[in-house]
Amino acid sequence: AKTALVDADGDFDKALEALRKKGLTKAEKKGDRETREGIIDSYVHSDRIGVVVEVNCETDFVARLPEFREFAHQMAMQIAAMDPKYPTLEDVPSDIYEAKKAELLESDDLKNKPEDIRDKIVEGQLKKHFAEQVLAEQVFVLDDSITVAERIKQQVAKHGENLRVSQFKRIELGVNE
Numbered sequence: 643a644k645t646a647l648v649d650a651d652g653d654f655d656k657a658l659e660a661l662r663k664k665g666l667t668k669a670e671k672k673g674d675r676e677t678r679e680g681i682i683d684s685y686v687h688s689d690r691i692g693v694v695v696e697v698n699c700e701t702d703f704v705a706r707l708p709e710f711r712e713f714a715h716q717m718a719m720q721i722a723a724m725d726p727k728y729p730t731l732e733d734v735p736s737d738i739y740e741a742k743k744a745e746l747l748e749s750d751d752l753k754n755k756p757e758d759i760r761d762k763i764v765e766g767q768l769k770k771h772f773a774e775q776v777l778a779e780q781v782f783v784l785d786d787s788i789t790v791a792e793r794i795k796q797q798v799a800k801h802g803e804n805l806r807v808s809q810f811k812r813i814e815l816g817v818n819e
Contacts (some may be wrong), residue, residue, distance in 0.1 A: 677806045679705045685718035693718045695810040700803040713797050713805075716784060717777075721810050726777040729807045734772060743768060777807060
């Protein structure tokens with residue numbers, strides 16, 4: 643903390659921001675580590691929507707922490723509210739992703755555009771399309787200034803372990819999938 647203050651020329655806010663960024667950078671490096679521990683949490687909203695979610699971490703020590711359990715419950719609430727289909731973009735089946743990409747490339751709006759611009763437009767449209775369907779890409783319902791992926795990174799930085807929402811099931815009364 644002292645070094646951060648010196649580097650920020652005594653500006654407390656700049657030093658704090660630098661420390662936060664450093665923590666998130668470390669959190670990103672932990673993303674490849676294996677997560678075999680964790681918990682299963684559930685949430686029922688108004689007796690009409692139920693969610694069961696598996697949230698993994700690296701150690702059972704972290705899995706037992708109240709903050710980790712609260713985070714898992716927040717993820718269950720997020721899923722109940724926003725109805726994602728996949729935990730991450732990597733979990734979207736390639737055939738579904740490619741079919742949507744092909745559909746967007748065939749759009750009449752894109753036919754007159756140069757190919758390199760067309761690809762960039764389609765990538766943006768794909769990101770927007772899957773932002774609603776992929777949990778990690780959604781806006782976090784308890785803090786709309788961040789995404790769920792950013793919330794996960796905050797927790798990784800806080801606990802010093804890789805975390806992952808590996809699977810979930812959402813059930814809504816009267817809706818059969």
